[in-house]
Amino acid sequence: MTVPHFGTRLAERVAARESQIVLGLDPDPARLWPQALAAAPADGTPADRAAAAVAAHCAAVIAAAGPACVAIKPQLACFERLGAPGWAALMQTCASAQEAGLLVLADGKRGDIDVSAAAYGQALAGTTSTPFGDVHGLGADAFTVNPYMGRDTLEVLATSARRSGGGIFVLVRTSNPGAADVEDLEVTSGGTVAERVAAIVGGLGADGPLSDVGAVVGATQPEHIGRLRELMPTTPFLLPGVGAQGGRVEDLGPAFAPGRAGGLVTASRSIVRAHEDGGDDPAEAARREAERLRHVAWHLA
């Protein structure tokens, strides 16, 4: 039995859910929805109680905004800072998102060589053999990776994700000001560092209308998107930076060239904190903002 590869699975899921919106989950224990705080147990260590509240917050956000989205994108750092209970909350969040029909794109921006890269693959999308039986990792459908260490590191990560029908999203041109320092350096053999990485990414994926190796391309500098689409014609783009960072869905046109699943729009604070502007119910505000984004992107693509 062959599992369809991640690009195929992604395109099918986008079509089925009529959404290209990826729900970013960056839970800050100091800014959780009120109902999540109330759900935390009265006893336990601060880490146990905070992790339970984080898990309840993520479940509530998924319940409210998830129906308008195709995937969640948990920010691993936000869970890791709560230690072992935080990692358990992350696993719980990923499992409940998948039960709700959402893909999980684990955002950890990992990157390392040979056996260490393979270990990240096991942790995020695979299984680890031990003398005591197999240990299942996070079960993510895809995860973000950092290309600085080169193609060999990306190959190991892509291969380990692919084993379970998963994919990777490689940082190519990010949405922060510091992207100019390394990613935008002009290379003597032509183009920028980001464009060289794009050429590597374009060559790494499995065949199909949509590749199983994606790219992270910031939505804050839409002038890059067209050029990067030329270098990566079938690569799904994960597009952070819409909303709080200033990017606009309306500017993302070229991302959708290989089809709607070619451009995944991530949004976190603009959904999770939507109620902070209007003062209304967090869940209702999140549902409304996610649906608004879904509608704009769907009718643009």
Place this chain on the structure above:
Amino acid sequence: MTVPHFGTRLAERVAARESQIVLGLDPDPARLWPQALAAAPADGTPADRAAAAVAAHCAAVIAAAGPACVAIKPQLACFERLGAPGWAALMQTCASAQEAGLLVLADGKRGDIDVSAAAYGQALAGTTSTPFGDVHGLGADAFTVNPYMGRDTLEVLATSARRSGGGIFVLVRTSNPGAADVEDLEVTSGGTVAERVAAIVGGLGADGPLSDVGAVVGATQPEHIGRLRELMPTTPFLLPGVGAQGGRVEDLGPAFAPGRAGGLVTASRSIVRAHEDGGDDPAEAARREAERLRHVAWHLA
């Protein structure tokens, strides 16, 4: 009360322990020392049992080789793949290393923007405020980071480490073949990508004979070390690639220019698997190999 910065603490610790050796801990549950397997509980999930065995393995390795070392370098992926119990084993390993007088350099090669970078700082070297009380992170003395996303991301990571007297080690020129793909690209304004990153790293650290912002410089290509030392005169270098990857301590001379603590030699498999060549006791073989490396590096520097 001011905590001395990481560069100062590192130099003092190297002098006190007469060692520049960093003990890499990349535990593979399928290749643990026999006494660690025996220490695992008879009941529990595979993850619980494997994590207990990993913690016992790391404790045994630290007991054997630690006295010849100045720090441990746990590879975070190897613990994360065991989920929450793996993260608990990581915290236990770090705490016991520090009790034994060793520094902890957490090897996760993290990198992200603003609030996410700060969250990694909290997870690895800081504390997270929650409504239920503060949650302490891993308590690492320093951690490795990836510079692809630029100076602003490194500044946040360095600042969050510095708050507790900690430091970071930025990937500059790594030891894998793929380093040629991005790190060695020539840029039009002069030098390579790695050299541009080196210039950023050289400008980021706190003042002192030794900076609190270090660099990861692979030991497999010693011809890079002299040039990178010029660009980062007071930066501590973390030098992977000795042993299994082919690097030789004898070739690392320029790394030690700012003093012995300017060059930290990491070794993991060559110590932890030293017994596989000779067939003798794992602990005794590890002790001997760590002491041999310590002696070579100390008398070279």
